[in-house]
Amino acid sequence: MSEHAKSISFELNGSKTEMLVETHENLVELLIRMNLNGARESCGQGLCGCCTVIVDGSAVSGCLYPAAFVDGKTVTTVEHLDNNVHLSPVQEAFIEEGAFQCGFCTSGFILMTHQLLEEKPKPTDEEIRDYLAGNLCRCAAYPEIIKAVKSAANKMARA
Amino acid sequence: MTIHSLMPAGQVGRSLPRLEARAKVTGRADYVHNLRLPGMLIAKVARATVAHGRIVSIDTSAARALKGVFAVYTGEDIRKHIPQPYYGPAFHDQPILALDKVRHVGEPVAVCLAEDAHIAERAAQLIEVEYEEMPAVFDEVEAMDSKAVVHDVLKPAGTFPDLKHLHGKKDTNIALDFHLKRGDVEGAFASAAHVFEHEFHTQQVMHTPLEPMVSAAEPTREGLTIHTASQSPSFVRIEISRLLGWPENKVQVKVPHLGGGFGAKLYIKLEALVAALALMTKRPVKWSLTMEEQFYTISKHATTFRIKSAVDADGKVTGRSCAVYWNGGAYADIGPRVTQKSGFTAPGPYDIDNVAIESYALYTNRPPAGALRGFGIPQLVWAYESHTDLIARGLNIDPVEFRRKNILREGRPQATGTAMKDAAIDLVLEKIAERMNWSAPFDRGTGTVLRGRGVGVGFKASISPTTSVAFVNIYADGSCALYMSTVDMGQGSDTAMAQIVAEVLNVQTENVRVIHPDTDVTPYDMATLGSRSTFHMGNAVKLAAEDAKQKLEAMARSVGVPENANIETREIFKKKYGMQAGNVMGVGSFIPTYKSPDSVTGMSDNITPFWMVGGTGVEIEVDTETGHVKLTKLINVADMGRPLNPNIVETQLSGAAIMQLGFTMFENMEYDAGQVTNASFADYKIPGIHDIPPDIENHIVLAEQGGGPFGAKGVGESATFGVSPAIANAIHDAVGVRLTDLPLTAESVLRGIRLKAGNPIGE
Amino acid sequence: MTPFELAEPKTLNEAIALLDAEDPDVRPISGGTALMLMMKSGVFRPNRLVSLQRVEADYSRIQRGGDGTLRIGALASLSQIEHSGEVRQVAPVIEKTMRHLSNVRVRNVARLGGNLAHGDPHMDLPPVLSSLGAKAIVAGPSGQREIMIEELFSGYYETVLDRNELITFVDVPSQAGWSSVYFKCTTRSADDWPALGIACSLRVENGSIGDVRLMISAATEKLTRLVATEKVLRGQQASEALFERAGESAMAEAEVIDDSRGSASYKSELVRVYVKRALRQASVGATQS
Numbered sequence A: 001m002s003e004h005a006k007s008i009s010f011e012l013n014g015s016k017t018e019m020l021v022e023t024h025e026n027l028v029e030l031l032i033r034m035n036l037n038g039a040r041e042s043c044g045q046g047l048c049g050c051c052t053v054i055v056d057g058s059a060v061s062g063c064l065y066p067a068a069f070v071d072g073k074t075v076t077t078v079e080h081l082d083n084n085v086h087l088s089p090v091q092e093a094f095i096e097e098g099a100f101q102c103g104f105c106t107s108g109f110i111l112m113t114h115q116l117l118e119e120k121p122k123p124t125d126e127e128i129r130d131y132l133a134g135n136l137c138r139c140a141a142y143p144e145i146i147k148a149v150k151s152a153a154n155k156m157a158r159a
Numbered sequence B: 001m002t003i004h005s006l007m008p009a010g011q012v013g014r015s016l017p018r019l020e021a022r023a024k025v026t027g028r029a030d031y032v033h034n035l036r037l038p039g040m041l042i043a044k045v046a047r048a049t050v051a052h053g054r055i056v057s058i059d060t061s062a063a064r065a066l067k068g069v070f071a072v073y074t075g076e077d078i079r080k081h082i083p084q085p086y087y088g089p090a091f092h093d094q095p096i097l098a099l100d101k102v103r104h105v106g107e108p109v110a111v112c113l114a115e116d117a118h119i120a121e122r123a124a125q126l127i128e129v130e131y132e133e134m135p136a137v138f139d140e141v142e143a144m145d146s147k148a149v150v151h152d153v154l155k156p157a158g159t160f161p162d163l164k165h166l167h168g169k170k171d172t173n174i175a176l177d178f179h180l181k182r183g184d185v186e187g188a189f190a191s192a193a194h195v196f197e198h199e200f201h202t203q204q205v206m207h208t209p210l211e212p213m214v215s216a217a218e219p220t221r222e223g224l225t226i227h228t229a230s231q232s233p234s235f236v237r238i239e240i241s242r243l244l245g246w247p248e249n250k251v252q253v254k255v256p257h258l259g260g261g262f263g264a265k266l267y268i269k270l271e272a273l274v275a276a277l278a279l280m281t282k283r284p285v286k287w288s289l290t291m292e293e294q295f296y297t298i299s300k301h302a303t304t305f306r307i308k309s310a311v312d313a314d315g316k317v318t319g320r321s322c323a324v325y326w327n328g329g330a331y332a333d334i335g336p337r338v339t340q341k342s343g344f345t346a347p348g349p350y351d352i353d354n355v356a357i358e359s360y361a362l363y364t365n366r367p368p369a370g371a372l373r374g375f376g377i378p379q380l381v382w383a384y385e386s387h388t389d390l391i392a393r394g395l396n397i398d399p400v401e402f403r404r405k406n407i408l409r410e411g412r413p414q415a416t417g418t419a420m421k422d423a424a425i426d427l428v429l430e431k432i433a434e435r436m437n438w439s440a441p442f443d444r445g446t447g448t449v450l451r452g453r454g455v456g457v458g459f460k461a462s463i464s465p466t467t468s469v470a471f472v473n474i475y476a477d478g479s480c481a482l483y484m485s486t487v488d489m490g491q492g493s494d495t496a497m498a499q500i501v502a503e504v505l506n507v508q509t510e511n512v513r514v515i516h517p518d519t520d521v522t523p524y525d526m527a528t529l530g531s532r533s534t535f536h537m538g539n540a541v542k543l544a545a546e547d548a549k550q551k552l553e554a555m556a557r558s559v560g561v562p563e564n565a566n567i568e569t570r571e572i573f574k575k576k577y578g579m580q581a582g583n584v585m586g587v588g589s590f591i592p593t594y595k596s597p598d599s600v601t602g603m604s605d606n607i608t609p610f611w612m613v614g615g616t617g618v619e620i621e622v623d624t625e626t627g628h629v630k631l632t633k634l635i636n637v638a639d640m641g642r643p644l645n646p647n648i649v650e651t652q653l654s655g656a657a658i659m660q661l662g663f664t665m666f667e668n669m670e671y672d673a674g675q676v677t678n679a680s681f682a683d684y685k686i687p688g689i690h691d692i693p694p695d696i697e698n699h700i701v702l703a704e705q706g707g708g709p710f711g712a713k714g715v716g717e718s719a720t721f722g723v724s725p726a727i728a729n730a731i732h733d734a735v736g737v738r739l740t741d742l743p744l745t746a747e748s749v750l751r752g753i754r755l756k757a758g759n760p761i762g763e
Numbered sequence C: 001m002t003p004f005e006l007a008e009p010k011t012l013n014e015a016i017a018l019l020d021a022e023d024p025d026v027r028p029i030s031g032g033t034a035l036m037l038m039m040k041s042g043v044f045r046p047n048r049l050v051s052l053q054r055v056e057a058d059y060s061r062i063q064r065g066g067d068g069t070l071r072i073g074a075l076a077s078l079s080q081i082e083h084s085g086e087v088r089q090v091a092p093v094i095e096k097t098m099r100h101l102s103n104v105r106v107r108n109v110a111r112l113g114g115n116l117a118h119g120d121p122h123m124d125l126p127p128v129l130s131s132l133g134a135k136a137i138v139a140g141p142s143g144q145r146e147i148m149i150e151e152l153f154s155g156y157y158e159t160v161l162d163r164n165e166l167i168t169f170v171d172v173p174s175q176a177g178w179s180s181v182y183f184k185c186t187t188r189s190a191d192d193w194p195a196l197g198i199a200c201s202l203r204v205e206n207g208s209i210g211d212v213r214l215m216i217s218a219a220t221e222k223l224t225r226l227v228a229t230e231k232v233l234r235g236q237q238a239s240e241a242l243f244e245r246a247g248e249s250a251m252a253e254a255e256v257i258d259d260s261r262g263s264a265s266y267k268s269e270l271v272r273v274y275v276k277r278a279l280r281q282a283s284v285g286a287t288q289s
């Protein structure tokens, strides 16, 4: 660690966490150190969403988020959604609709869909597209992703 | 005798979700991207800043002096450990790190190692290289006879017989020339009622898998273990052992899931450097590219295609000549294969008696080009289907009607002389026409928004002759596992292959465990490419499962189980071994028959074990004031034999078409003096969710593939074929403008509109 | 990225004191989305970043003043602005712009001050805010000053701010009687940066253009007000013919540059078309309201 390293404390997937981070470290790098691999750096420029993490209830691109900025905040990753037990309705819908191929973008799309449905429980096609415009899928599972978002919305409405 | 089954068959044709679905939606799927090994060093490379130049000096002192740097190496250091450090599937032309000279901007020149990626990266930026610049060539047609020569001497790998004659050749950039001649082309042109001649271009694009290329190597007591995001683990093992002069069994190659491949992760890419570094440092070494670095590593060929057709008075094409120039970049990679394997389909899926084809793989000073979803076919279909449309329009014949008149039907010989078999080209065309309601009146729009529609149909041969081997292991409790080296990069092969095993063994697909490629354990497979796996590996898997089943039945007989007894598998093992013990190993190996093209005429009567056919229909709107093109309808149709898993197949169709949509509308590697100027997603745009048309249809023309496992064949590429020409044809239909270069930017559309209106836009 | 000092002052004044008028390697950081990109690509290697994340909450509030002025704290995130009822009431064009500005994750993190201070001519908010007549309130060691948004930019990625000055608020005047639109024109994928941005605010009085502010961005080196074209419009009867003429004028007036999103001559055509379309839509809005 360099002389500029900072000691931070935050809540990670429900657990109080304290650690030393470099100022030039980003949130994805921090999570990797915590053995959480669901957020992955791909474009590195905020454009693809593979690195999506929820900080204090809002989605951020971990690749552009300084690790030191999570001090005092709550951090949630895709690994927290099922707690190793039950899949969330969004995860179920993604499986049922086949909304991925290689799966590299999937954590990001799933977290973003959770955020969207929290804001808008019954999104229109246009709202879905607008919300997910910052997530890229090179396998281009977009048609299935749109279907999965709608199906997840229905599941959640029924629940 | 029937082995007791808990589940009825009917596994093939089931649309079950991918076996690894849960791991993927929970973020827990394994990718090499996530791999961390104890004591691992991170590699970062310094890259060439000139397109062609002799290396005068490399100053690594500042990099070495940086705190935390473990080591810095150049090509000369590698050469001390590996005397001939050149690799490649077709030519041994690519140095592990540049030696003597660099051949493209972005070529790795030196490597820095540190435990901290940031330090390795900073060190790489501190490396100073002095070059003596040499003249460079970037254009494929200029490369045919340019003074700038990329490689002093050609070094074919020896694996492909049709490259042998190039050994030792000097002063040329031509890495392969393929020629085909059938019938009397000159005669056809001399007697033609009409002659049409056009030139088309495609641009260089990149695969951009979202998991950027990544490999790691660790020294082991036996040799080396390489963890790599590769589509061809068996080839990596062969090539690394060749480089090191080791037997194959000292190199282990392991591949978990891939975050996309599309051809970028084929053959050998980062593996040679990490292998060398692991041996030199005696530590595990991982090298992960950034998105930017991928653009310097592999790409899709830019092409120039000159096509000329002779047509008789009835609108029948009687002769066609094709000259295709493939811009292969600085290293051949698999370009020469693309040149030949795709080259012989250049005249398109039409019944033409007289054809001449020339197809050239060219070295240039650009980043290398290789296979990208379609192995060269989309570049060809772009040209021949645009050309076809122009002929139809020139003759005032409806474009679909014109295709019907000329289409290559079942049993008729293709350019090589091979008769078409199980290739539903006509059915694909008819399905598109039906879904587009082609014969009904079409709304052409009004005011500044005009509408148009277009179609494109293409076909592809399989990559032959290639081998796949599979093992199916039945354990003593009756559960089973499939061992194969096919890589699931998202195309769903794990699931589809498990379905084959399940069908044969009469078990539930979900209960078949698929063992991921690990060359210590899983048997040989040529590679996961060119949609070959369903057919080749599918057959091998089916044979392995059948072999296992027969062996199990034989075991049952040997312990006295009567014919037709309803007995559980585990009971057979118990009877045989007295307890839960032993196993049954089924082996399947498959290589189809093939005859290579004649070295003079290019002809063969058995050029491929099967054909892939795909077509596209589109409807578009053009904003005549801005040139913006909006896709309103996209219809994808493919002949893929009998689908093993219809849902997965469908996502493959729309996925392939949308990817090709990006290559059609905006993706383009831009250059300044050989330097890619838009090597990031900020400047190299790929399709996002707003770019997909509101109306997408996928259709599978049901046709049984003879010789395919359960009548199936490959699907991954077919929907790419027709996209680009269908859109260009639709633009022509809407506004009367013909574009011959990809991508079809709004600017080029508007320029065309204004030129036609006699009011051109200035330069 | 290389190590640097991250200062996290609790007040704006402390933050200003930690900045350095002379040292380009010391900078404020608000959301960090733009700075992270620059640091990752190695174009910027700071010695010290001064985080504004912990300064007084006042600078992230959005409030309406008595005179109808909307005051947006420079540390308000773009999402906060997007979802603010106050903002929607005063200037619905801001919310509409936000929907296609970058993406949800960037908007959640990026702050208004960072968006303006970055000086990137492709940004969407500068043309919109300047067409609304907004001004930035800027604080430095020697006190406060006000800068009209349209005067904030001095060149490509350059602003008139001193290195130790911070944007604290943006004031948007009451928009009573004004109608505003923003056209973001992309030429590649839909989520691309704009090839051209045209923002237009106008008032229609008895069928004539009472007043107008017309801004161009992305296609030009910096945000530019199309002053001559505004003159063509002012006081004239709103009509298709007038909008055509204004489009021609804008095409002649704007100094459009080449880039990978299109040649200068093509983008000039876009200027003509989009100015016409913006005027058409804004005047419809003005007549309806």
Ligand SMILES: Cc1cc2nc3c(=O)[nH]c(=O)nc-3n(C[C@H](O)[C@H](O)[C@H](O)COP(=O)(O)OP(=O)(O)OC[C@H]3O[C@@H](n4cnc5c(N)ncnc54)[C@H](O)[C@@H]3O)c2cc1C
Residues within 6 Å of the ligand: A045, A046, A047, A064, C027, C028, C029, C030, C031, C032, C033, C034, C035, C036, C037, C052, C074, C075, C100, C101, C102, C103, C106, C109, C110, C111, C112, C113, C114, C115, C116, C117, C118, C122, C123, C124, C125, C161, C165, C166, C167, C168, C192, C193, C194
């Ligand atoms: C993927 C992506 C896509 C984008 N697309 C768009 C788009 O389509 N349209 C668009 O308009 N923008 C777009 N942006 C830009 C985005 O809006 C900016 O990155 C963001 O607004 C910058 O805000 P920030 O708070 O993150 O700035 P920071 O990165 O923190 O800072 C940016 C600059 O401003 C300075 N600064 C920060 N705060 C202040 C202050 N209060 N006073 C003075 N100086 C200050 C910093 O020193 C730095 O120089 C995109 C960004 C990304 C990453």
Ligand code: FES
Residues within 6 Å of the ligand: A040, A041, A042, A043, A044, A045, A046, A047, A048, A049, A050, A051, A052, A061, A062, A063, A064
């Ligand atoms: S890696 Fe962060 S958005 Fe792409």
Ligand code: FES
Residues within 6 Å of the ligand: A099, A100, A101, A102, A103, A104, A105, A106, A136, A137, A138, A139, A140, A141, B210, B259, B260, B490
């Ligand atoms: S599933 Fe492969 S990138 Fe989305």
